[in-house]
Amino acid sequence: xxxxxxxxxxxxxxxxxxxxxxxxxxxxxxxxxxxxxxxxxxxxxxxxxxxxxxxxxxxxxxxxxxxxxxxxxxxxxxxxxxxxxxxxxxxxxxxxxxxxxxxxxxxxxxxxxxxxxxxxxxxxxxxxxxxxxxxxxxxxxxxxxxxxxxxxxxxxxxxxxxxxxxxxxxxxxxxx
Numbered sequence: 001x002x003x004x005x006x007x008x009x010x011x012x013x014x015x016x017x018x019x020x021x022x023x024x025x026x027x028x029x030x031x032x033x034x035x036x037x038x039x040x041x042x043x044x045x046x047x048x049x050x051x052x053x054x055x056x057x058x059x060x061x062x063x064x065x066x067x068x069x070x071x072x073x074x075x076x077x078x079x080x081x082x083x084x085x086x087x088x089x090x091x092x093x094x095x096x097x098x099x100x101x102x103x104x105x106x107x108x109x110x111x112x113x114x115x116x117x118x119x120x121x122x123x124x125x126x127x128x129x130x131x132x133x134x135x136x137x138x139x140x141x142x143x144x145x146x147x148x149x150x151x152x153x154x155x156x157x158x159x160x161x162x163x164x165x166x167x168x169x170x171x172x173x174x175x176x
Contacts (some may be wrong), residue, residue: 021086032130033089039129048080049073056149061112061121100164106165107156119147125140 022030042055050069057064076084092102107151110125119142126133126141130174133141146158 017053021083021090024085030086033086034082036129038083046081048085052084055109056118060125061118062109103164109162111156114155117156117159119152119154122154 025033037048038044039050041051042052042058050066050073051122053069053072054064057069073080076088078084080088089165107117110122112118112121123138123142126138127135142154144162146155
């Protein structure tokens with residue numbers, strides 16, 4: 001009997017350790033992360049590598065240097081499989097408001113050129129990924145943004161300044 005009890009105990013422990021990261025998110029969030037992972041994993045090998053990242057950035061029209069891609073991959077403790085990606089998200093999420101630099105970097109990822117986000121591309125992303133926005137929700141959000149009606153370009157510096165405690169200029173100075 002003690003051997004059985006020990007086995008059960010250790011299997012529970014192993015099970016608990018393996019599922020901790022999954023316990024940090026709702027089933028819906030895990031499903032959305034999985035969907036995003038599958039989109040990023042272009043070659044469908046279960047690992048996000050440099051080629052996969054480059055493909056994602058190319059698709060959204062953002063040029064990423066080899067150094068930027070290498071730096072992103074270096075943030076992971078090893079190959080980025082789905083569980084590793086979840087661990088990385090869990091490390092960054094504290095349940096509180098995101099730090100201003102994280103919010104700014106999130107919007108900067110959508111820039112076609114410094115300070116400019118293509119509104120139609122951004123609309124598609126908002127409606128396709130994560131907590132998907134409805135067309136009306138995107139329209140409502142766009143009403144709050146500084147956008148050139150002729151070109152459809154959103155001023156990302158103004159958007160970041162609106163959403164963050166620090167202004168876009170302070171962020172740029174800190175990055176210099």
